Amino acid sequence: MRELYAGVDVGGQHIKIGLLTREGEIVDETSIDTDLETPVLKSMGVLAETLKQFASRQKGCCLKGVGVGMAGQVNVSKGMYYSGPNFPGWVNVPVVQELKKHLDLPVILENDANVAALGEHEYGAGKGIDNMIAVTLGTGVGCGIILEGHLYRGSNDSAGEFGHNTIDYEGRMCVCGRKGCVEAYVGARGILRTLKEILADGQDSVFKTMDLSKIKPRQINEAANQGDKVALEVFRKTGYFLGLAIADIANLLNVQRVVVGGGVANAGEKLLGPTLETARKECLSVPSQVLNIVPAKLGNTAGLAGAAYLAMELVHPKEKGMMPR
């Protein structure tokens, strides 16, 4: 029987499910809607049943473990989801315990940014890299940290809050209540603010007469691709801010690679060019020698791939490494 591992990426709208071989090949994928109306424990039961049926369609295969990634605060050793902005009402959910009731399989829960980082590290743009971070740019700024080849979780599973590192302690207000966080510059709201600041200088742009409150980074990217100078400047500046923040990571953690994914990263070289230039210039010379910044490879399957990888690691522990405590 071929071993399969399920990776589950629980998002605010959809739950993505993938079945991976031990080699990391995704043999099948599906998704169900995230039902926030139903009591959460019932939703966990539905997820477990879906998983079982979905895996049973793979002939000659045997589901050996399940990894789950969720946005928000988790406790890995307890398999507990504490809370997070995407799932109002889902508080202190014993995710692992509930899924195990239905599945009778090893199950592991992890934070979404951490599984995305693991996915990129094991199968994507961070393959073979010992020390790296994977940054996901979207509404918020997610980050998972891989050090010496292993996921680094920190003292109570909250490591990786790169989005709330300061680049200017008297700077822009962040949603976290603090000033000058990276997220206030390179998250979707931050990018919109940069657009407004540049427009205030009076330059001509397609955005000049638009209602800016509904603009998404995707539209700024499209305008930039059409040659809109303001839009191009938005990405140059966003890259500059991101580069400043990455320079700090390079100084502190001396990582070789920063993998940048998420919707905003679709801007590609317009964003990542200035990011790398700034980061290399602003960090010290020794960490600068080894630093590289690359786009993510796995897109929106990074999370489920990383979650499935964690399940494999649970079933087949490595001799060395940072296992869940």
Next chain:
Amino acid sequence: MRELYAGVDVGGQHIKIGLLTREGEIVDETSIDTDLETPVLKSMGVLAETLKQFASRQKGCCLKGVGVGMAGQVNVSKGMYYSGPNFPGWVNVPVVQELKKHLDLPVILENDANVAALGEHEYGAGKGIDNMIAVTLGTGVGCGIILEGHLYRGSNDSAGEFGHNTIDYEGRMCVCGRKGCVEAYVGARGILRTLKEILADGQDSVFKTMDLSKIKPRQINEAANQGDKVALEVFRKTGYFLGLAIADIANLLNVQRVVVGGGVANAGEKLLGPTLETARKECLSVPSQVLNIVPAKLGNTAGLAGAAYLAMELVHPKEKGMMPR
């Protein structure tokens, strides 16, 4: 025969040498002058001979290994000292190779901030703590990182440059050429600048009529102990800046402890009180729950204790852990 390990802390003026048992007890200490006039390889020979003679005075003991800490850029696996501001002319020195020629013992070279962090972790204020950093406040700001119980070195042995993390990308100029580094606020020069800024507000102080160019943090500490309000405000503000920077570390690495040492840390609670208050307030709630900031315990023996510990680890490798590559 009782096993002894030598820890060597090579400073710009003196070379401190300590002999430690496997339990971490310092059985004897000595120091020699750092001779920057003599060719460096000859100096290494003198150090080796001093070590041999010094260890031979311990009856019934046997020197099993030597650890060396030096300020500046090192390559641990090559045992090579590249360069650093304290030792003009000492460039690309094969420290381990030279000492081994004379000593015929396992020798390991490491950065001074890293050995100080190891010393505090193994024998001092970080004992039993899995995730911590040790910050040394002086002219510069040193930092060593211990993650999951082991020294974290980074991709080319330069991790821990906390002093050059940004708190304000448009802020004070740092000696590294970048703006707004932690060191520009909490290093000795930064503290002096804060003093000048506060004095410019016109408050009364013993420093009002003094030549400020020669003031040291020690004198500001003495004045604060005498109740000088400006001096007290200098430490409050320095603590605030340090706390902001530590909040970033807590967000990113979710460390349980920050050990603060070095001359400036002698200010004690006047400095560390505001540091802890700011750090806990400014970091996110989950990392804040586990964060603590404490003064260093080992004083100026942290470096040699950590260096000796590295030598022990070299002779008796742990099964798990981050060994020198």
